[in-house]
Amino acid sequence: xxxxxxLGFRQINPQKALNYLHYQRSIKTEYEIACIYQxxxxxxxxxxxxxxxxxxxxxxxxxxxxxxxxSQQSDLNVPYANIVAINxxxxxxxxxxxxxxxxxxxxxxxxDAGASHLGYAxxxxxxxxxxxxxxFAEMIRVLEHNKLALIEQMQVGYNYLSxxxxxxxxxxxxxxxxxLVQLPAEQIFEEGINRSFFxxxxxxxxxxxxxxxxGFQQNRRGTHKAPPEVYPSLRCxxxxxxxxxxxxxxxxxxxxxxxxRWRNHPLGKRFNWQKIEHFIAYGGIRTEDNIxxxxxxxxxxxxxxxxxxxx
Numbered sequence: 585x586x587x588x589x590x591l592g593f594r595q596i597n598p599q600k601a602l603n604y605l606h607y608q609r610s611i612k613t614e615y616e617i618a619c620i621y622q623x624x625x626x627x628x629x630x631x632x633x634x635x636x637x638x639x640x641x642x643x644x645x646x647x648x649x650x651x652x653x654x655s656q657q658s659d660l661n662v663p664y665a666n667i668v669a670i671n672x673x674x675x676x677x678x679x680x681x682x683x684x685x686x687x688x689x690x691x692x693x694x695x696d697a698g699a700s701h702l703g704y705a706x707x708x709x710x711x712x713x714x715x716x717x718x719x720f721a722e723m724i725r726v727l728e729h730n731k732l733a734l735i736e737q738m739q740v741g742y743n744y745l746s747x748x749x750x751x752x753x754x755x756x757x758x759x760x761x762x763x764l765v766q767l768p769a770e771q772i773f774e775e776g777i778n779r780s781f782f783x784x785x786x787x788x789x790x791x792x793x794x795x796x797x798x799g800f801q802q803n804r805r806g807t808h809k810a811p812p813e814v815y816p817s818l819r820c821x822x823x824x825x826x827x828x829x830x831x832x833x834x835x836x837x838x839x840x841x842x843x844x845r846w847r848n849h850p851l852g853k854r855f856n857w858q859k860i861e862h863f864i865a866y867g868g869i870r871t872e873d874n875i876x877x878x879x880x881x882x883x884x885x886x887x888x889x890x891x892x893x894x895x
């Protein structure tokens with residue numbers, strides 16, 4: 585700043601210029617999309633190594649090392665701090681403690697980790713149950729199915745908020761189907777119960793920054809559109825346009841602090857608290873892909889890269 589002032593500049597990073605630049609950044613060039621696509625490969629190789637390390641019985645700290653080695657990164661150049669979470673740690677949305685000791689019983693595993701290619705980031709999350717045949721594993725499969733089904737519906741001209749709302753309705757349906765809340769899915773959604781199990785946004789812009797700029801900026805002038813009060817953590821309120829790159833990352837979590845308000849609520853007796861207590865030990869589920877919006881729908885960069893790797 586002092587150098588700029590010494591050179592005679594009186595306006596430094598004027599907001600009008602930043603608004604214009606940020607808005608332009610929200611629409612990616614084909615070169616940028618290619619970089620983000622290439623960033624999928626290192627991350628997915630890391631995810632495969634981390635999955636194997638978890639099922640081999642390694643600790644969070646050791647799993648992180650396996651991820652870094654396979655993705656050929658260090659802790660200093662990953663695009664964001666890796667989230668390597670076993671059991672209830674999966675319910676901490678940005679957990680980075682990396683325990684060196686294993687818990688007495690291993691139930692679940694969540695990995696949220698990406699990679700960079702020429703400065704452009706990938707951002708991928710996967711969840712696992714120790715027992716691939718238990719009910720928690722089935723929840724993972726259903727949430728994965730819901731994520732892919734939602735991506736199939738994404739179209740130019742629709743606001744990202746509408747897809748977040750659709751996923752909240754899917755979470756409400758899961759709460760009914762898995763008998764976690766003994767109410768119709770429509771009522772679960774209307775009462776906002778689902779928001780205590782899915783407290784964050786559906787996703788965000790992705791690019792040079794993991795949480796890329798202009799998620800709330802509606803035009804080049806900088807008009808700001810905040811998320812609605814009921815979804816304060818949503819990071820994107822934009823109408824989808826060709827060449828936007830976003831994450832889609834629904835979650836289903838068992839977070840005691842968020843569920844506490846329902847215990848003495850009139851509807852609290854409709855919660856299956858015994859079952860919920862059981863799953864608190866598992867933490868939660870998140871699954872995340874990176875997509876680019878095209879004129880005819882969404883292109884799933886993560887799934888394309890996974891297919892290319894033979895996964």
